[in-house]
Amino acid sequence: MDVKARGFVGYMRTDEALDHFLKESQVERLGAEEVPLLDGLGRILYEDIYTMVDVPSFDRAAVDGFALKAENTYGASPSNPVVFDVEGVVEVGQLPTTRVSDFKAVKIFTGAPLPEGSDSVVMLEYTNQIASAKIEVVQSVTPWKNVSKQGEDLKKGDKVLISGLLLRAQDIGILASIGNSRVKVSKRPRVAVLSTGNELMEPAAVLPFGKIVDSNQYTIVSAVKEAGGEAIILGVARDDPGEIQSKIERGLEEADLVLTIGGTSVGQKDLVPEVVKSLGKPGIIVHGVSMRPGAPTALAIVKEKPVILLPGNPVAAFIAFFVFVKRIMARMQGIPDNVKNFMITARLARRVPSTVGMKSYVRVSVRELDGEYVAEPIKIAGAGVLSSIVKANGLLVIPEDREGFERGEKVEIIVLRDTIW
Ligand code: AMP
Ligand code: MG
Numbered sequence: 001m002d003v004k005a006r007g008f009v010g011y012m013r014t015d016e017a018l019d020h021f022l023k024e025s026q027v028e029r030l031g032a033e034e035v036p037l038l039d040g041l042g043r044i045l046y047e048d049i050y051t052m053v054d055v056p057s058f059d060r061a062a063v064d065g066f067a068l069k070a071e072n073t074y075g076a077s078p079s080n081p082v083v084f085d086v087e088g089v090v091e092v093g094q095l096p097t098t099r100v101s102d103f104k105a106v107k108i109f110t111g112a113p114l115p116e117g118s119d120s121v122v123m124l125e126y127t128n129q130i131a132s133a134k135i136e137v138v139q140s141v142t143p144w145k146n147v148s149k150q151g152e153d154l155k156k157g158d159k160v161l162i163s164g165l166l167l168r169a170q171d172i173g174i175l176a177s178i179g180n181s182r183v184k185v186s187k188r189p190r191v192a193v194l195s196t197g198n199e200l201m202e203p204a205a206v207l208p209f210g211k212i213v214d215s216n217q218y219t220i221v222s223a224v225k226e227a228g229g230e231a232i233i234l235g236v237a238r239d240d241p242g243e244i245q246s247k248i249e250r251g252l253e254e255a256d257l258v259l260t261i262g263g264t265s266v267g268q269k270d271l272v273p274e275v276v277k278s279l280g281k282p283g284i285i286v287h288g289v290s291m292r293p294g295a296p297t298a299l300a301i302v303k304e305k306p307v308i309l310l311p312g313n314p315v316a317a318f319i320a321f322f323v324f325v326k327r328i329m330a331r332m333q334g335i336p337d338n339v340k341n342f343m344i345t346a347r348l349a350r351r352v353p354s355t356v357g358m359k360s361y362v363r364v365s366v367r368e369l370d371g372e373y374v375a376e377p378i379k380i381a382g383a384g385v386l387s388s389i390v391k392a393n394g395l396l397v398i399p400e401d402r403e404g405f406e407r408g409e410k411v412e413i414i415v416l417r418d419t420i421w
Contacts, residue, residue, distance in 0.1 A: 024285050030186065037181050043167055045161055045171070045184075048161070051155070055153040055177055058114075061110055061147065064123070065125075067090070067108045067114055068120065068121075073139070073140040076138060083130070084104060085133060086107060086133045120143055186334050190229070190232055190254065192231075194244075195216055196260060196262040196272055197214075200236045200262075214236055216314055217235075219318055220261060223318070224259075227330075234251055241274065257305065260307065260308070273287060276309065285299050285301060292358045308320075315380075315385060345410055348375055351407045354404040364413060365378055375413055396412075
């Protein structure tokens with residue numbers, strides 16, 4: 001394919017297309033809902049979280065041993081043990097009843113509150129029981145040794161989590177530890193997905209000759225869910241303007257964002273742009289972007305809602321979703337614009353050519369070799385080879401102004417899978 005856009009007036013630079021679209025469409029955060037804390041997992045936090053309590057909320061033992069005054073242990077060693085009277089015990093979850101005075105010790109367990117008067121804990125290992133209520137200490141401790149001090153983990157007023165964060169297990173835990181049983185998260189964007197094409201069928205092992213499975217519906221609906229959205233499945237529209245129109249209209253009624261798949265080029269059966277244009281102003285804002293795969297992507301606004309026209313090519317649809325739809329959905333959920341994908345540095349196993357003027361999204365398989373990451377571009381026959389995005393665990397982006405990258409060059413790779421096989 002020549003860089004001169006086939007049938008397009010011209011390609012708009014990918015970044016420019018996205019920025020332009022975000023500005024024109026004024027996509028905004030959708031609002032919040034409050035959910036039970038455990039339902040917050042995988043959701044986007046709606047607000048900054050500050051702690052109103054210290055964690056831990058009291059000084060507590062960090063080991064099993066004896067609570068005492070550190071200064072009484074100074075000089076203690078195996079050859080010069082210091083003797084203490086043991087006055088009681090504090091179990092976890094109990095209030096200490098004894099006050100510790102000079103050369104007195106209280107037996108204590110990890111997590112139990114430190115008794116008043118004590119300022120440190122000697123580990124059990126550094127003590128010997130010499131009578132029923134007497135121990136000798138054979139190693140000295142400094143004040144606050146083996147003690148988790150109040151507020152050591154989090155201090156009252158600390159910012160604990162930031163708005164826009166995707167909540168993971170550890171975040172749910174910290175929210176619980178500062179006393180939350182519910183959490184305010186961003187509303188899930190409702191995203192309608194419509195496939196178009198006379199050739200498309202539901203999955204089946206045997207298809208009538210010439211038909212193909214509507215795999216994109218499955219890929220894109222799942223990508224919507226992975227990106228935090230709620231998918232509205234519009235199914236398949238035949239290559240018929242009336243059918244495409246009524247399904248898009250249903251999408252516009254029910255969803256915050258409409259995705260169409262296929263029929264976006266300038267071929268005879270590429271009816272979707274024409275239908276979208278007929279639905280009202282401003283309609284299509286960008287048609288044709290400088291990316292490969294994904295060039296026939298179009299970005300539109302209809303009835304003040306974004307409508308993204310993804311190419312039918314399965315890989316192109318996936319990449320265009322990644323580049324445009326994820327960002328729009330991020331905006332809707334209040335994920336800041338400057339949040340970036342996690343990248344790793346890898347050495348390129350082969351030279352990768354690219355056409356100047358096009359931004360290439362190269363699927364790579366990253367492995368570990370001799371202590372470094374090596375990225376192997378996945379050999380493909382065309383943009384439609386779905387196995388390439390399944391084999392890939394990374395994405396190499398080659399900017400518009402580069403002719404490619406050389407073999408052995410160190411490059412930045414976007415991580416697509418978070419484990420390495
Ligand atoms: P189109 O953009 O409609 O010309 O489609 C480009 C290529 O992608 C064609 O080979 C289509 O058969 C294929 N394709 C289109 N839509 C889908 C879909 N929903 N699932 C799988 N392949 C598709
Ligand atoms: Mg088609």
